[in-house]
Amino acid sequence: MKLFYKSGACSMAAHILLNEANVPFTLEKVDTDAGTTESGATYAQINPRGYVPALKFEDGAVLTENVAILTWLSEQFPQLGPQGETAALQKYRMLEALSFLTSELH
Numbered sequence: 001m002k003l004f005y006k007s008g009a010c011s012m013a014a015h016i017l018l019n020e021a022n023v024p025f026t027l028e029k030v031d032t033d034a035g036t037t038e039s040g041a042t043y044a045q046i047n048p049r050g051y052v053p054a055l056k057f058e059d060g061a062v063l064t065e066n067v068a069i070l071t072w073l074s075e076q077f078p079q080l081g082p083q084g085e086t087a088a089l090q091k092y093r094m095l096e097a098l099s100f101l102t103s104e105l106h
Contacts, residue, residue, distance in 0.1 A: 001025040004046060004054040006032055010102075011053035014069045021077040030054075067098045 003018060003025055005011035018025045029038040030052050037043055047054040047064050055063045055072075063069055074081035074091070082090030 001058070002028055002056040004028050004030050004037065004043070004052055004056065006030050006052045009052050010066050013066055014053045014055065014073065017070060017073045017077075017080055021073065021080055023077065065102075067095065067102060070098060071095065 001018070001023070003011065003014055005015055005027060006029065015027070028041075030036075030043050031038075032043070032050055032052065035043050035050060037046070044050060046056065046062055049064060051064070053064070053066060053069055055069050057063070063072060071094075074094070081087070082094070
């Protein structure tokens with residue numbers, strides 16, 4: 001997997017979860033103002049919306065938006081998600097908080 005990120009942006013959350021999952025991944029910094037990645041790629045070809053984060057998989061598929069990426073990561077790596085009897089409600093509390101953050105604060 002490759003995480004496209006921007007320093008100081010909300011893509012840090014996905015970076016933290018990938019580290020916590022202890023899975024192999026690479027990083028590629030994005031200059032969203034210029035629309036390019038550090039390797040010189042046109043970022044719109046990776047994420048037409050032009051925002052970070054974007055998570056690119058080995059098969060070339062790309063997942064964007066923090067809520068989607070963080071939810072996917074928590075489902076793929078159960079150690080990252082809520083555990084125990086209240087896990088289902090905790091998952092939706094996480095979605096509730098992420099939705100608030102992305103729609104009201106960000």
